[in-house]
Amino acid sequence: MSARNNILAKLRKANAYPMDLPRTEEYYQEMSPSWDNEIERLKHWAKCMRAVKTEIFWVRENNWEETLIQVAQQKNLKNMLVSKNTEHGKRATTALQAASLEVRNFEQKIDDWKDEFFAEVDAGFTSSLCGIAHTGTIMLTSSVAEPRSQSLVPPVHFCLFDTRKMYDTFYAAMQGEKLAADMPTNVILISGPSKTADIQLTLAFGAHGPRDLVVLAVLPEHINPADLEVAA
């Protein structure tokens, strides 16, 4: 018999009694956090994100490129990895080029430009699928346009996040985005830049992945950015 059959035979021999499904939905209906309004929820999300060194900039749909350029210049970035096949990627490209920042594209398979990618790319720019307020998280999915290493290998990760796509919890996000129905090859939840506390329990950022996480949080017109910074 193969190892597979042996293992399965041993497990089946135990004749474990089947149990009911766990009541996860009931738990999250009862225990999910709630906020008085959208502003309080956003403030909570930002507080959690900033607690782990995420840089958040409140921006508008029509002018986020300005902030992208400002921050990139402050960080003395020479180039940025941007998708050329997405609407936001095209807008970022135009803005970066106007500001004389080099635009790089993920044009070939990672295997063909690994050395260059690791050595030369200063920052990666991606969009996000949604946010999770409770834990201060953004969720990204891999795609042909935005491969998973675009948010991983460069030392700085810029992420464009539409704050209208905010869920209260991971459970709500999973249900709302119907993840189980069609999982992409990679879904990543991110709460801050790479970090570690492995040396004498001392927190250090930039362990292996991005040292900086910059979120351009796009606000709808009815929310004033100033309201989000009061006691945030």
Next chain:
Amino acid sequence: MNTQVVHFHPRPETFKQNSQAALADKPLRKSLRTAMDMLMTKRKMVLSDEQELQMLRTLCEHVRQHALSKLPDLLVQLEENLTKRGVRVHWAETVEEAQQIIYGIMETHNGKLMVKGKSMVSEEIELNHYLESKGIRAVESDLGEFIVQMAGEKPTHIVMPAIHKTKEQVSELFHNNLGTELTDDVDKLTGFARAALRDIYRTADIGLSGVNFAVAETGTLCLVENEGNGRLSTTVPPVHIAITGIEKVVANLTDVVPLYSQLPRTAIGQPITTYFNMITGPRRSEELDGPQEMHLVLLDNGRSQAYGEEQMRRTLQCIRCGACMNHCPVYTRIGGAAYGTTYPGPIGEIISPHLMGLEKTRDLPTACSMCGACVEVCPVKIPITEQMARLREEAQRSPNENVNYPIKGQGASHSFGESIAWRIFNGSFGHTKAYRALGWFSTTFRALTPPWQLGWTENHVPLKPAEKTLQQMLAERKQNKQ
């Protein structure tokens, strides 16, 4: 860079001697005390809502028990869904089989360098050591694992492998092995490791990772981490091998939500980890990154023995958070190395006998004061002390006794004298006349109590029977009232 694997480390057979040595190591005890106090405080802070905590523990227990109740079916479903997505699934009954499967994949790709994300199961199968014997270099990329590998040691904690090391010790290690400057600046030390390891991710032939949760419904492998080393190890090399124990499967994607909610909070008092990575297959034809080829190795190595019976099955509920260690008065004093096993502390004491047999691990379940701290903090409510008592019983049981669910190494601690002593105890306490006779004998001849009583009097005053039995005292009390 010297990242050779450890060639010598304490064994569980010498647990008592290991413990004595650890107790005499003052810097180790200080490091452990400081770290465990901090972890306990942080956990308490992020789990301060008692109602939420207890409801979440109950839900997580249910999630794990539900998955275990359907384990064989879920494993088959997981295999089907992974295969559909292009992942090759391998089954290994033993450590040797798992080693050979992984080596076979390396060989097929003519691989000489492996970069490893954190994986306790790969520690369990001594993968680094095995690959080294085949001329393959395996480099740990989790910073803590990187440090202990460089030091030629085994991880001392399942979540924080290098918790016993000071920053000065790490600096010296890096200086000697990476040629970096001596510093006590943790940011700089982290930077040195980052620089060294990014070259490894870039040039590795194979990336290996563990699995925190495997989702049968979608064929998804979930990885929980802060550093990004897991993401890099599973994304950049052309081949990704994941290895996990067969018990890590859950039924549905939604099942991972409560488990993930508890894991970082219980483990290190952190509200959430930096990354939660959900991998569903290798890169698709049109995609530009991710591994071109992906494998999953499902390891049994004694887990099916634990699965065989309801009480022991609960051991497999574990989500490897390490909270039981952080709160254990024994682990806190001796650290993980003393156990000589991959999984130390309370969870190690109950899972290692299934993985390694009671012959090697018979002393581990005795390293427990039955205080129950581990049970109180366990996020999935494993009755660890009950398991511990059961394993002690199995170690004492006669090796020749026929039982329904034999444990490997049954009777490893069996002694004829102790067996007789327990029979006398059972006979005396189970029959009124015998019990009274024993009471009379003990009180009458109490002066003859020996001053030396085996191991007990090494640290305690001798036990001496009372002057009067309980019955005598009750009778006197009754008489005085009349």
